[in-house]
Amino acid sequence: MRAISTNAVCCLLTLLLGLLGLGSGAGEGRAAGETRPPVAIQFSLDRPIDASAAPFVLAASRGLFGSEGLAVSTNIASGSVDGIARVAAGTSDVALVDINELIRFRDKPGARPIKAVFVLFNKAPYAIIARKSRGIRALSDIEGKTLGVPEGDLSIRLWPALARQNGIRTASVKQSRISAAVREPMLSAGQVDAVTGFSYLSGVNLRDRGIPADDLAVLRYADYGCEAYGFALIVSPAFAAAKPEAVKGFLRAVMAGIHLTVKDPTRAAEEVVSRMDGGSRDLELERLHAVIRDNILTADVRRNGIGGIDPIRFGRAVDQIAEDYKFQKRPDGADIFDDSFLPAPGDRVIN
Template sequence: MLKKLVLSLTAAAGVMGAALSGAAADTKIPFALDWKFEGPSAAYFAAVDNGHFKAAGLDVEISAGKGSLDAIPKVATGKFPLGFADINSLIKFLDQNPGAPVTAVMMVYDKPPFAVVGRASQGVSSPKDLEGKVLGAPPPDGAWAQFPAFAAANGLDMSKIKVEPVGFPTREPMLAEGNVDAITGFSFSSFLNLVRLGVAEDDIKVLLMADHGLSLYGNAIIVNTDFAKANAGTVTNFLSAVAKGWNDVIADPEAGAKMVAKRNPASDVALETRRLKLSIDQNVVTDYTKANGMGGIDMARMKKALMQLGENYKFQNTPDIGAIYTDAYLPKDGSLMLK
C-alpha cells in the first residue's frame, strides 16, 4: 500500500505545486474534514468567514469526508496537504504503512468523543452497570474499537456483557426502544440522536471513555510531511487561523452553527449549536487545554495511550511517537490559548 501512496504523492505533486503558485495571490489550501458539515466543523468555517485564513494569506477550501479512514489517505497521498482525523486511526495507519508521509501537528480533541451511552431507566449509569446487560455496538465503530481497553480500565467481566452487533442507523433507535441497554458511539452524536428520538435527557447517561480510565487522544490536524517540510510557514499560519476559529465558536457557538448551515442548508441551527457546544465542553476545552492551550500533547499520557491502544490492536511495529505527532509547526503567537 505504501508504494501506491508514494506513486499517488508523486502524481499529486503537480496539484500541490499549482496550489502554491502565484506570489501575489493567496496560497490555495484544500483541507479534508473527516466527516460531513456539522456543528464541530464550525471552527474551520469561522476561520474562513471571520477572515483568519485570509489574514494569513491563505485561500482554504474545506471538503467534507466519510470518516478518518477517508481523510488520512487523502493527506498521505498528497491529494490534500492538510486534514482532520482521529489520531488513533492515524497511529494504526502508520503502523500498517511505515514511512507514509503524514503526521499530526495540532491536537484538537484533547479528549476523544468515544463513549458508552446507556439509560438510567435500564440500569446503566456507570461502567460496572454494563455487566449483565446488552450492549449494542456497530462493528466498525471507533468507540467499539476502544471498548476492550475501556473494559480493562474499569475491571469489567466481558463474559457478563452480551454484545449485540448493530448498524449505525439502528444503534440509537434500538436503545430508545429498549432493545439494548447501552450502545457505543460518539458522545455528542449519540446523545442528540436519542433526544431527537424522544428519550428524556436525564435518562441518558453518557460515559465518556476519557473520563473512565482511557488516556487516548482524539482528532487532530494532520499534514502531508513533504508539504510541511517545504511550506513550514504556511502550515504554522494555517494552524494559527484554525485556533482563532475555535476561539470564535467557543465564544459564540450559535454563530458557528449558522456558518455550518450556510454550507449545509439542510442542517438545523439549534441542533448544530448544541452539537458544537457538547463537542467544545467534552472534547476541546479541558483542564489541560485551559492551562496549556490547544494543539499540544502530554508525552507521558501519549505513551500510556499507545499502551492502551495496544490492548485493542496488535502493532506490527514499535510505535514511533515522533512519526505520529510533532509540535514543530505550532504557532507561537498566542493564538493557541483559549480565551
C-alpha cells in the same frame, strides 16, 4: 569627483538590490505593491459538517484563511481512515482525523510518514450511550447488557482497555453488530441497552429523537480513565516540506477560529447551520456546547493551551491502544506528532 563616483556606485547597487528584493525594506515594498496568488490547500473533514467543525467554518467565513494567504477548499471524507488515505495519496493536503487511527495507520508496513500537527480534541469523544430505564447509570452497570456496536465505530477499539481498567468482564457484555444508520433508532426502540459512539453525536442525537435527557446516560471514556487524544489535523509530508509557512498559517487561522467559537458559541452554531442541509440551530448549539466542554476546553487545555500533546500521557494512550492492537513497533510521541508548526504558546491559551 571620487565622492561622486562612490555615490553613483552606491545608488546603482541600491537599485539592483531593490530590483532583486534583497535590499533593506525591499520585502515591505514588494508586499505592498504586489498581490501574490494565495496558496491552495485541499482540506478534508472526516464527516459532513456539524457543530464540531465550527472553528473551520469560522476560519473560512471570517476570512481568517484568506488573511494568511490561503485558498482553502474543503471536501468530505467517509471517516478518518478515508481522510488519512487522501493525505497519503496526496489528494488532500490537510485532514481532520482521529489521531488513534493515525497511530494504527503508521504501524502498517510502508505507511507514509504522516504526522499530526495540531490536536483539536484534547480528549477523545468515545462514549457508551445508554438508557437509564434499561438499568445502566454507570459503566459498571453494563455487565449483562447488550451493547450495539455500529460498523466502523472507533470507540469499540478502546473498549478492552476501558473494561480492564474498570474491572468489567467483557465476556459478560453481549456485543450486537449493527449498521451505523440504526444506532439511535435501535436504542430508542429498546432493541439494545446501550450503543457505542461519540458523546457529542449520538448523545445529542438521541435527545433529538425524543428520549428524555434524564433517561440517557452518556458514559464518556475519558471519565473512566481513557487517556486517548481525539481529532487532530494531519498534513501531507510533501506539502509540509514544500510549504511550511502555509501549514503554519493554516493552524493560525484555525486557532483564531477556535477563539471565536469559544467566545460566541451561539453565533458559531448559527454559521454552521447556515452551511448544513436542514440543520437545527438548537441541536447544533447543544452539540457545540458539549464539544467545547468535553473535548476542547479541558482542564489540561486550560493549563497548557490547545494543540499539543503531553508525551507521557501519549505513552499511556498508546498502552491502552495496545490492549486491542499488536504493534509491530510501538510509537512514541515524536513518531506521530510534529510540534514545529504550532502557533506560539501564548496564542494557544483559551480563556
